[in-house]
Every structure is written in C-alpha cells, then in structure tokens.
Amino acid sequence: MQGRDIPNLLSGMRILLIVPLVYVLYQEEYFLSLWIIVVAGISDGLDGFLAKRYQWQSRLGSILDPVADKLLLISSYITLALLGHLPYWLIILVFSRDLIIILGALAYHFLIDHFEMEPTSLSKLNTLWQILLLISIIVDQLPGFRISQIVDGLIYLVAITTVLSGIQYVWHWGIKAWRVAKNRKSGFDSCRRQTETTHHS
Structure with a gap:
C-alpha cells in the first residue's frame, strides 16, 4: 500500500460504516449513531485534506468519495423514515x-x-x-x-x-x-x- 491509497481507504471505510450505522439507528441507539457519524465526518475531512495536501487525487477517489457520502446519507435517511422521523x-x-x-x-x-x-x-x-x-x-x-x-x-x-x-x-x-x-x-x-x-x- 502506498500513501496515495490512504484517501481511497478512508472512503472505503465510510462505506463499511453504513451497516453498523443503519443497525444502531434502527435499534434507536442515537448516541452511538452520533459517534459513528462523527467518525465518518472526520474520515471525510481527512481524506479530502490528504488528497489535496499531497496531490493524492485519483480517478477512483473522485468517484469513491461522493459515493461513500451519498450511500451513508441515503441509507440513514431511509432508516429514519422507517422509524417515523422523516x-x-x-x-x-x-x-x-x-x-x-x-x-x-x-x-x-x-x-x-x-x-x-x-x-x-x-x-x-x-x-x-x-x-x-x-x-x-x-x-x-x-x-x-x-x-x-x-x-x-x-x-x-x-x-x-x-x-x-x-x-x-x-x-x-x-x-x-x-x-x-x-x-x-x-x-x-x-x-x-x-x-x-x-x-x-
């Protein structure tokens, strides 16, 4: 693994967080849900910073980053709608x-x-x-x-x-x-x- 792979790995980590986030939301463990979102937000900011600071941008990264954010949001929104909050x-x-x-x-x-x-x-x-x-x-x-x-x-x-x-x-x-x-x-x-x-x- 090279340094330039770190932003993509962080984006991949956010995708992996979808399952535990949806699970704890559905279980109405809101405090834990908030912490998972904080971790996801930190990883999002960090991968963007590293990509720009060290010119680690890539074609894969330009796709993975917004896809990870969108999947996290839409899956959370669907779960919250099922719970009656949206x-x-x-x-x-x-x-x-x-x-x-x-x-x-x-x-x-x-x-x-x-x-x-x-x-x-x-x-x-x-x-x-x-x-x-x-x-x-x-x-x-x-x-x-x-x-x-x-x-x-x-x-x-x-x-x-x-x-x-x-x-x-x-x-x-x-x-x-x-x-x-x-x-x-x-x-x-x-x-x-x-x-x-x-x-x-």
Missing part, C-alpha cells in the same frame, strides 16, 4: 434527484463525451443541509434535547436545495451536451465540405 416524500425526492443525476451522467459519458464529477455550489449546499438534518434528527432524540422546529425547517431546506440542485445539474450538463454535439456537427460539416472540394478539384 417524511417519505423527502426520501423519494432525494432519491429521484440522485437517480436522475446518475442516469444523466451515464448517458453523457457513453453518448456524448467523458464525464467528470463536478459538484456545483448548490449541490454542496444541499449535501450540507442533508448532513445537518441527519445530525439534528439524531440530537432531537437524545434526552434533554428538543429541536423539532429546527428539524422541520431543515426538512424544507433539504427539499428546496434538492430540487434546485437537480435542475442546475440537468441544465449545466444539458447545455454542455448541446455544445459538444454542435461542435461535432460543425466539424463534420467542415470535413465534408473539404472532402467535396477536393473531390471536385
């Missing part, structure tokens, strides 16, 4: 947005051009609200804490930024696909004209 419409909204982005990315990659994961500012804000909502729900279940109004506000913030970031992704990559297709068509037409000119001469 509305199902929010789960459907978050999942639908992620599915649209994934299908769009695959379509762009295979039909248009090479796809690079580029989280937008709205997407980063949406992820931040999702994390804060997850933590707030867990804290709200701890003895002595009652922050249900904050939880309710965060639910709607997550919903709004989920919709807006989804629209932003579709718009951004749709325009990019249109430009690539337009440039290819222009290049094809130019090449065809040159071929016709050569043929006639």
Whole structure:
C-alpha cells in the first residue's frame, strides 16, 4: 500500500460504516449513531485534506468519495423514515434527484463525451443541509434535547436545495451536451465540405 491509497481507504471505510450505522439507528441507539457519524465526518475531512495536501487525487477517489457520502446519507435517511422521523416524500425526492443525476451522467459519458464529477455550489449546499438534518434528527432524540422546529425547517431546506440542485445539474450538463454535439456537427460539416472540394478539384 502506498500513501496515495490512504484517501481511497478512508472512503472505503465510510462505506463499511453504513451497516453498523443503519443497525444502531434502527435499534434507536442515537448516541452511538452520533459517534459513528462523527467518525465518518472526520474520515471525510481527512481524506479530502490528504488528497489535496499531497496531490493524492485519483480517478477512483473522485468517484469513491461522493459515493461513500451519498450511500451513508441515503441509507440513514431511509432508516429514519422507517422509524417515523422523516417524511417519505423527502426520501423519494432525494432519491429521484440522485437517480436522475446518475442516469444523466451515464448517458453523457457513453453518448456524448467523458464525464467528470463536478459538484456545483448548490449541490454542496444541499449535501450540507442533508448532513445537518441527519445530525439534528439524531440530537432531537437524545434526552434533554428538543429541536423539532429546527428539524422541520431543515426538512424544507433539504427539499428546496434538492430540487434546485437537480435542475442546475440537468441544465449545466444539458447545455454542455448541446455544445459538444454542435461542435461535432460543425466539424463534420467542415470535413465534408473539404472532402467535396477536393473531390471536385
């Protein structure tokens, strides 16, 4: 193992934390759940720091890091919905947005051009609200804490930024696909004209 593999290992560790996190959440062990989330957050910050500080970025890392975060969030959200702490419409909204982005990315990659994961500012804000909502729900279940109004506000913030970031992704990559297709068509037409000119001469 080399040093540059550490960020990917930390991302892999966050994926492995999904099972124990879902288990303790379902058992309503909220204090332990909070500690697992703290560990996941520290590993997320550490792998990002190491990747940038020592130029240990990699293609695998650019995929693993957001995938690990997304799997942790969506699995926690589903568990909390089953326990009655989150509305199902929010789960459907978050999942639908992620599915649209994934299908769009695959379509762009295979039909248009090479796809690079580029989280937008709205997407980063949406992820931040999702994390804060997850933590707030867990804290709200701890003895002595009652922050249900904050939880309710965060639910709607997550919903709004989920919709807006989804629209932003579709718009951004749709325009990019249109430009690539337009440039290819222009290049094809130019090449065809040159071929016709050569043929006639």
